[in-house]
Amino acid sequence: MSGYNRxxxxxxxxxxxxxxxxKGLFTLFFTEFWERFSYYGMRAILLFYMxxxxxxxxxxxxxxxAMAIMSIYGSLVYMSGIIGGWLADRIFGTSKAVFYGGILIMLGHIALSIPGTIxxxxxxxxLIVLGTxxxxPNVSSVVGExxxxxxxxxxxxxxxxxxxxxxxxxxxxLIVGEVGMKHNFHLGFSxxxxxxxxxxxxxxxxxxxNLGLAGTIVPNPLAPTEKKEVYTQIAIGVIVVAILVAVGIPTGFLTFDSFIALIGILGFLIPTLYFVTMYRSSKTTDVERSRILAYIPLFLAAVMFWSIQEQGAxxxxxxxxxxTQLNFAGMxxxxxxxxxxxxxxxxxxAPVFAWFWVKLGNRQPSVPKKFSLGLLFAGLSFLVILLPGYFAGADALVNPLWLVLSYFIVVLGxxxxxxVGLSATTKLAPAAFTAQMMSLWMLSNAAAQALNAQLVKFYTPETEMAYFGIIxxxxxxxxxILLFVSPKIQKFMKGVN
Structure with missing residues (x-):
């Protein structure tokens, strides 16, 4: 997009x-508020419904x-953001992407609200994966515009x-959970x-x-000569996937387990391809290549963190x-x-942390050290939740405050x-790959949830303590380890703090 257009x-x-x-912030604030309300409301009861x-x-x-489906679902939501960003950038703009996405999400929730089959x-x-x-990603882009x-x-x-x-x-x-759990799941989805x-x-x-032209201009539209080729490739891709599904399911080749394995592979293969493409590109300078190398351990640390954080759902x-003892303090x-x-x-x-970093100024920890502290808090949140089982036994219902403490500690991480990761991503991104680097950061969550789809299989009441303890x-x-190697990572960041 040209400076004039911006x-x-x-x-x-x-x-x-x-x-x-x-004024446009009013529109975007409440659009995102209601979208997140619908998404997190649905997610709050989805596992129990399954x-x-x-x-x-x-x-x-x-x-x-059920837990594997939740993880795969979360992974696909983050992966689909790549497709949503491309469609907005090349075909119909961010405003239409937000509108079409909202329609698909609403239809997905309507489908959930209808008692039916698997x-x-x-x-x-x-519908919800594609809509989200x-x-x-595009409603955030309009905020920037x-x-x-x-x-x-x-x-x-x-x-x-x-x-x-x-x-x-x-x-x-609080609202959807109350209705869905105590009255009717489908009413909650409604x-x-x-x-x-x-x-x-x-x-x-x-x-x-309120928004004027924001979201209406396609930043990098397909040229007329490209459209036919791109649309043909998309159509071929859809047909190939449809054939593979139609053949794979009846023959037993495409099962739920094989699909989980496929998403697990894609969760790490796609980020790897991003890293290799950016590193080997002629548009990437030597300094930028060094920063890409510094970003790899940060990405892996983020995968470890999100793996624990996303298991909250x-x-x-x-x-x-x-x-958990759900009859607590008379309620x-x-x-x-x-x-x-x-x-x-x-x-x-969040305001406390923002104030703290400003207060510390140049004395605040480096990005790798903040990541290492984040991993320590994430690990501690899992060690905390194994304690009540250790003291009271695997059959006893535990005080809900243990669970509250676990959620609190992981939020610190x-x-x-x-x-910090969002900020570091913008600073370490090669100039030619700014948007792709942000997509790469989002894929750390996709990889984590793809990993979780495999991990949740090992959780049982008998393995509870070992599960929380090992992870x-x-x-x-x-x-x-990240804390000890952080000075080395800092050198590869070439001046980025």
């Missing part, structure tokens, strides 16, 4: 109207299968936007669908007045349902409510890795 977009957006920020018995309104799947369930998952891949590159409000605007994400993530499990519908209505009704969600706790803890702690602690211990060991 400024033209900014000029088309009313620059005052939402807490001193561009493994609860049919007589209890669930699908009656095996618990390990086939309808998987159709809903495909279109909406999630409503500010000029020199606007001092830019970082604060993203902070307000980030607050919308976490507010939606905090409220949804609330998620309504949430996405409200977000879409707000987006459509306010975007023209699988292993720890199951732990909340089956191992009945829904196991879905624990999913609100992560965004709640982020809302409370998240605030050391997630925002938590591995994270701590990796954190210590």
């Amino acid at each position: 400024q033209k977009i900014v000029d088309s957006v009313p620059q005052k109207g939402f807490f001193g920020h561009p 493994y609860y018995e049919v007589t209890e309104g669930g699908l009656g799947l095996n618990q390990h299968t 086939t309808l369930f998987f159709i809903s998952m495909v 891949g279109l909406l999630k 409503i500010y000029s590159e020199t606007d001092s409000r830019r970082d604060a605007g993203f902070s307000i936007f980030y607050m919308g994400i976490n507010l939606g993530g905090f409220l949804a499990p 609330i998620a669908a309504v949430g996405m519908f409200v977000g879409l209505v707000m987006f459509v009704l306010t975007k023209k007045k 699988t292993i720890l969600a199951n732990y909340a349902d089956t191992r 009945e706790i829904s196991p879905a409510w624990f999913q609100s803890l992560n965004p709640l702690f982020i809302i409370v602690l 998240e605030l050391l890795i997630s925002p 938590g211990g591995a994270s701590i060991v990796l954190g210590i």
